[in-house]
Amino acid sequence: MSQDYHFYEPAHGHGLPHDPFNAIVGPRPIGWISSRSADGVLNLAPYSFFNAFNYVPPIIGFSSQGRKDTLNNIEATGEFVWNLATRPLAEAMNLSCAPAPPEVDEFALAGLTPAPARVVQTPRVAESPVAFECRVTQVIALQTTTGADTGNRLVLGEVVGVHIARQLLKDGIYDTAGAGHILRGGGPADYFEITPAQLFRMHRPGYPFAR
Numbered sequence: 001m002s003q004d005y006h007f008y009e010p011a012h013g014h015g016l017p018h019d020p021f022n023a024i025v026g027p028r029p030i031g032w033i034s035s036r037s038a039d040g041v042l043n044l045a046p047y048s049f050f051n052a053f054n055y056v057p058p059i060i061g062f063s064s065q066g067r068k069d070t071l072n073n074i075e076a077t078g079e080f081v082w083n084l085a086t087r088p089l090a091e092a093m094n095l096s097c098a099p100a101p102p103e104v105d106e107f108a109l110a111g112l113t114p115a116p117a118r119v120v121q122t123p124r125v126a127e128s129p130v131a132f133e134c135r136v137t138q139v140i141a142l143q144t145t146t147g148a149d150t151g152n153r154l155v156l157g158e159v160v161g162v163h164i165a166r167q168l169l170k171d172g173i174y175d176t177a178g179a180g181h182i183l184r185g186g187g188p189a190d191y192f193e194i195t196p197a198q199l200f201r202m203h204r205p206g207y208p209f210a211r
């Protein structure tokens with residue numbers, strides 16, 4: 001089957017009404033990151049350039065497009081907490097992305113409750129059913145092909161504590177389809193919600209065992 005392709009080199013522009021990059025690499029999980037300044041001011045913000053990068057030990061990461069409060073806090077304290085964004089929390093998650101000055105606590109801004117973490121000093125979002133407490137392992141300066149600093153940073157952190165609301169454990173198995181995860185699509189406003197309707201199963205050939 002032959003297909004007609006729109007081709008572009010990103011360095012020279014995409015030639016489309018909107019940059020399709022985010023819409024293609026999507027929908028993406030949301031890194032809803034709580035952090036704390038050296039002075040103890042709480043911070044909360046969503047990062048959809050976010051994913052898991054290592055199984056054992058678990059390592060997650062997100063990228064900061066430019067220098068933001070979250071990055072400053074994490075460099076100062078060496079820790080952060082990831083909170084699961086779910087459909088009931090979508091509007092609060094969105095409010096927490098407001099470009100507020102460092103002295104503003106986005107937990108308060110978004111009407112959320114900070115709950116103490118167990119291993120790190122940074123609180124999690126009490127209303128969220130899942131949280132990962134993380135210690136920073138690397139902050140990597142993202143470079144271009146010529147080695148120029150993009151000014152953007154990839155933050156990686158080892159998960160050192162995991163909170164899971166017990167109702168999401170069905171016979172001990174985490175219920176992704178029932179947890180109401182939301183994901184970021186492209187464009188200015190697209191999101192997706194995961195429900196059981198999206199679930200299909202496919203086993204890896206020659207890989208019958210589960211972790």
Ligand SMILES: Cc1cc2nc3c(=O)[nH]c(=O)nc-3n(C[C@H](O)[C@H](O)[C@H](O)COP(=O)(O)O)c2cc1C
Nearest residue numbers: 045046047048049063064065068069070097098099
């Ligand atoms: C769903 C969503 C995803 C976002 N993803 C990113 C991201 O991956 N990287 C980034 O730098 N900003 C991202 N932003 C914007 C930040 O949340 C925003 O700049 C925020 O004010 C940063 O807060 P902070 O300065 O408290 O860290 C995203 C916003 C939303 C709503």
